[in-house]
Amino acid sequence: MNINSKGRELGTVTLKGCVELLLALPPVLIAAVFLAPEAVRWAWLCTLPLGYAAGCALRLALPITRSYQLIFVSLLLAAAHCWLFFGNAYVSYALLPLGFIAVYRGIRLVTEPWRYFFPVSFYVIGMIVYFAAAMIVPFQPALAPYGTLLTCAGLIALAVTLLVSNESNMKQETLSGGKEPVIAKEMLWKNRLLIVLLMAVIMVVLLLRSLYHAFLWLKEQLLFLLAQLLRRDGEQAPAQQDTAPKPPPADLGGAGEPAAWMVWLEKVMYYAVGAILAIALLALVYLIVRRIPGAIRRLYAWLAARLQAREEGMSRIGYEDDVESLVDWDQWNGKLLSRWKRLFSGTDKTKWEELQDNAERVRYLYRSWLGHSIRRGYRFQKHLTPQETGREVEEWSGKPGSASPSLLALYERVRYGGKQAGDEEVLAAKTFTDKK
Incomplete structure (x- = not known):
């Protein structure tokens, strides 16, 4: 592997690490807020993706293949990273696991495909974590200043999740035997365009009230400028009257009572979001219940295979015990299947x-x-x-x-x-x- 390919591999692993940390930002940020000193909090948090880069560079330079080698090197680099910011304080030991995970995954991503090491289900878990953080942050004074940061990061994580899950579904639909799925570029960019439009709609819904007040302010300024242009008497306005447009208010969301149609639209959005969450919960329960019979079937097959292997082993040593089943499993299984x-x-x-x-x-x-x-x-x-x-x-x-x-x-x-x-x-x- 030449220098250019190693550089591309290093950049790719670092970018993947940034995506993983973006999906896991709420718990990482909470740990940094409550454990790390404020002076070095952001420096430690921003250098955490470098653990992926350090692990990748070390794996490209050295043949690290054994499990104990991976764990030892990851612990060593993570300890050096924590000691650099916190010294020999208890915070170093508390935040050491986060640095260890970053370095360890950076080493593993060199040899293992990312889609298997970080599947689409992890993105869904990340969005659930963001939802839980949105419920917790308003009630924690120490986390309140980071509410805007988590909201922006959550929107970016949602966009990444939609893009990755959409591409994964398209690859699943275009599978052809054991061949690698191929997606047409036209289909790919059209799907990405639809996701961008969906994110734009989400942003509009989130900022609906602020956009409404901004529109009212813009209308007032346009009316004021139009009145100034239609003034024909040539006299200037009184000195105490300010002819320049008024600056926008500091808080666009707190001016007066909202219009009736805004209140109605907000209620409709609340009900729609509640319905979507209820449907998603029911779909999740349905998928879990649907997989239960298959899981029981596989467990039963595994147990049967283990018992059969044991019987074959006994027969090879020249001894076979008489076995009599007290339960007719075929009949019992048929009854359960008929009831189902x-x-x-x-x-x-x-x-x-x-x-x-x-x-x-x-x-x-x-x-x-x-x-x-x-x-x-x-x-x-x-x-x-x-x-x-x-x-x-x-x-x-x-x-x-x-x-x-x-x-x-x-x-x-x-x-x-x-x-x-x-x-x-x-x-x-x-x-x-x-x-x-």
Whole structure:
């Protein structure tokens, strides 16, 4: 690696460190306010991203690969950074973990991809931390002077989160097997433009009251200048009257009572934000509940694999114990699965009798088969065709008969070809799904 490539790598790691510190600014700032002396507080905080640069430079210069080497070097550099600002005081030991994390991540970012080391979920956690800080700061006198700083940093962090999550979603939608996703430049800049417009709308909503009073002040100044231009008597204004435009008031947000439409719009915004937060909370609960059956399924498979490996080990040494199960797990699992179906999707018999033709029955059978695979833990990929989905389900489950080629072909013929299905074909497909 030449000097230019090392310089680019050093700059890239430092920039990534700045983004990580931006997302984690509220707890870092709170720690600095309550622990660090005011004289060196900002100097220590502004030099914290240099820990990423120091770790990156050290990793590029030395072959640091062992875990104990990473920890020792990170502790050494973090201790030197704290001692430089605080000396041998207790503050050095209290703030040492933050410097250690910065140096350690700077070393790791040289060899590990950032998207795996700092996934999109970390950005969401950072926004939650900013929201919690916005609730705490107004009630802490020591943190009150930093409210504006946290607000500005939160807006920048929100913009970064939207850009990164949007690009990650586009890459996820353009996946093609094991190849690296490729996004068209036109699509990329259009999505970024939409995010910029969204941030502009957010800024307008946040500054709505201030913009209203600024507009009133500007209107008064324009009317005053227009009156001055229309003056025809040639006489100058009285000495005590100031002809220059009045400067804007110091506080644009505290002049008089707001208009009725402003109060109404503010209430609408409050209700809209509350509705969005409620929907987001419900969506989060839905995603968590949706993943619970898959997690239980994977845990059960892991336990079964461990028990099977133990039995194979016992058989290799020439001894096999007689094992008798007191619980029929297949029957118990079938009962739980049937209860789950009745709870969330109703009984299959009633739905089947309500279907009008074979096209609806084929679609119902395909959804039933796919829903069964999803409930077992399979993650459905929307960009795959039915045939590709069937192959992926078979690879995921490890069972060649997990998907029915006849059902998939029948579904494609009915769904995309617009053709009819015969009664015998539908009956064969239903027999397959009933076995599942």
